[in-house]
Amino acid sequence: xxxxxxxxxxxxxxxxxxxxxxxxxxxxxxxxxxxxxxxxxxxxxxxxxxxxxxxxxxxxxxxxxxxxxxxxxxxxxxxxxxxxxxxxxxxxxxxxxxxxxxxxxxxxxx
Amino acid sequence: xxxxxxxxxxxxxxxxxxxxxxxxxxxxxxxxxxxxxxxxxxxxxxxxxxxxxxxxxxxxxxxxxxxxxxxxxxxxxxxxxxxxxxxxxxxxxxxxxxxxxxxxxxxxxxxxx
Numbered sequence: 001x002x003x004x005x006x007x008x009x010x011x012x013x014x015x016x017x018x019x020x021x022x023x024x025x026x027x028x029x030x031x032x033x034x035x036x037x038x039x040x041x042x043x044x045x046x047x048x049x050x051x052x053x054x055x056x057x058x059x060x061x062x063x064x065x066x067x068x069x070x071x072x073x074x075x076x077x078x079x080x081x082x083x084x085x086x087x088x089x090x091x092x093x094x095x096x097x098x099x100x101x102x103x104x105x106x107x108x109x110x
Numbered sequence: 111x112x113x114x115x116x117x118x119x120x121x122x123x124x125x126x127x128x129x130x131x132x133x134x135x136x137x138x139x140x141x142x143x144x145x146x147x148x149x150x151x152x153x154x155x156x157x158x159x160x161x162x163x164x165x166x167x168x169x170x171x172x173x174x175x176x177x178x179x180x181x182x183x184x185x186x187x188x189x190x191x192x193x194x195x196x197x198x199x200x201x202x203x204x205x206x207x208x209x210x211x212x213x214x215x216x217x218x219x220x221x222x223x
Contacts, residue, residue, distance in 0.1 A: 032209060043114075043200065044153075046211030089152070096166035098143065098212075100152045 002026055004092045006101035013080050014109050020076040021104040023090030027071035032093040035064055035075055038103070039086045047075075047088075080108040112136055114203050114215035122221045123191050131186040131218045135203030141165070142184040143212060144176060145200040153200060159184055160206070191222045 005024045013019050025033065032051045036044040048057040053068040061078045077084055087103040115134040123129050135142050141160045145153040146169075155168035159178035170176070173191075178184045188195060198219050202212035 034211065036212075036214075043214035043216055044202075044212075046213065049209060049211045051209055096158050096160070097168050098155045100145075100155070102152045 002092065002094065002099045004090065004099045004101040006088075006090060006104050008104060009102065010105040010107070012107045012109060015080060015082060017080050017108075018076065018078045019080055019106065020074050021088065021106075023073045023075070023092075023101050025071050025073075025090070025092035025099070025101075026094070027069060029094040030068045030071075030092075031095065033066055033068075033073050034091040034093065034098070035073070036089045036091065037086045038089055044089060075104075077106070080106070082108045082110050084108050114201060114213050116199075116201050116215035116218050118218060119216065120219045120221075122223060124223055125191055125193060127191050127222075128187065128189045129191060129220060131188070131199055131201075131220070133184045133186070133201030133203075133215060135182050135184070135201075136213055139203035139205055139213070140182060141204045141206060142178055142182070143202045143204075144170075144184070144186050145202070147198045147200065147217075148194075149197070156186070188220075193222050196220060196222045 035047040038044045050066040055066040066073045089103045090101045091098045143158045144156040147153045156170040162178045176186045198217045200217045202214045204210045204212045
């Protein structure tokens with residue numbers, strides 16, 4: 001079983017603050033790294049699929065970077081809003097298997 | 111837009127019974143993944159299919175089996191159910207493997223009593 005770690009486990013920020021969290025994964029046999037946003041009582045929603053070292057992706061106020069050589073990805077949220085409150089999961093893909101991290105639970109306080 | 115459909119949404123079974131969960135992927139998606147999420151846990155990959163063939167296997171117990179049919183829908187068959195099988199089972203579909211994002215279904219909540 002591969003180890004995919006996310007930190008911090010939970011985060012509380014004020015509305016308007018920018019924040020970031022980390023996904024660490026094995027640096028060998030890398031195929032892809034996915035980020036998902038998961039709101040309570042809903043299904044995970046895809047944010048980014050990253051495949052190349054140095055990839056940077058952006059969707060609105062959310063962006064992500066990827067370093068496959070050292071095995072980490074950062075997710076950034078600029079100007080957090082209450083609707084950003086969710087659990088953010090990363091998933092490391094090797095072969096045809098996905099290994100999910102334990103997630104970072106973000107709460108944005110109005 | 112069409113989403114991933116899972117049925118049933120909720121299922122209650124007794125120990126040692128069998129259960130079948132169904133997943134209907136987004137049209138034209140050829141890859142299906144099954145995940146199990148226990149209470150307070152992150153999703154665990156069970157098994158995946160690409161073009162009706164099993165492409166990889168994760169932490170799926172031997173009591174479970176799955177297949178993908180010619181119309182690309184998939185079924186997860188679970189036999190000799192145990193209390194520990196109580197979980198949320200997600201199916202996700204995508205195009206052609208991991209370079210494309212997965213779209214998750216709403217999940218099937220299985221309760222084993």
